[in-house]
Amino acid sequence: MKKVSVSFTLNGDPVTAEVPVTWSLLKTLREYFELTGAKEGCGVGECGACTVIVDGDAVNACLYPVFEAEGKSVMTIEGIAGEDGTLHPIQTAFLENNGVQCGYCTSGMIMSAKALLDQNQGPMEDEIRTSIAGNFCRCTGYVQIVEAIEMAAREME
Ligand code: FES
Ligand code: FES
Incomplete structure (x- = not known):
């Protein structure tokens, strides 16, 4: 090849x-x-x-x-974590809001959320939902994930 x-x-x-x-x-x-x-x-x-x-x-x-x-x-x-291993605020927010269950979708979810929050520090709920519209989760029902991204946005402000 x-x-x-x-x-x-x-x-x-x-x-x-x-x-x-x-x-x-x-x-x-x-x-x-x-x-x-x-x-x-x-x-x-x-x-x-x-x-x-x-x-x-x-x-x-x-x-x-x-x-x-x-x-x-x-x-x-x-x-995305700090050099000393400190989790990124989005990672922490996913853990604290039970936005992680099996974890298979999680890295993709977090990267979509990071791309949003890097460009928009105060997203509305519909903007958060749009940002992860291409990320499927078979476990959480999405509510905890949206809440996690809302918390991360507050933390990162
Ligand atoms: S593995 Fe890339 S979108 Fe599903
Ligand atoms: S946590 Fe299992 S697919 Fe999202």
Whole structure:
């Protein structure tokens, strides 16, 4: 398989990956960089489990060709806690509001929430719901997740 060399910023660090040209960003993150926080659920852009942030926007990494990441800034769930391990306020809010059950959707949910709160410090409930409209959760019923994002917004103000 023909390979491609892709250089980008990953959680603040410059990186280069040499991977098959057909690989997605998700496959590259999980199998080349061994960052397994972003999950593969559907693999076709429906569930949001694979959500990461590219240049400030939440994207479905399963659909994102890795070569499109050239020169961009990619952030994953592994990159949002403090260097000393202190959880990001969104992570803390998910824990405190029972926004995590099985956890499969959680990294994608948190990255969608982070993309929203980085751009909008005082979101209305409908804006929160819209921001996670592409993220499916089979466990929580979403109420706790919305409450968690509302709490995180207050904490981050
Ligand atoms: S795995 Fe990417 S949207 Fe479902
Ligand atoms: S916590 Fe299980 S899918 Fe959301």
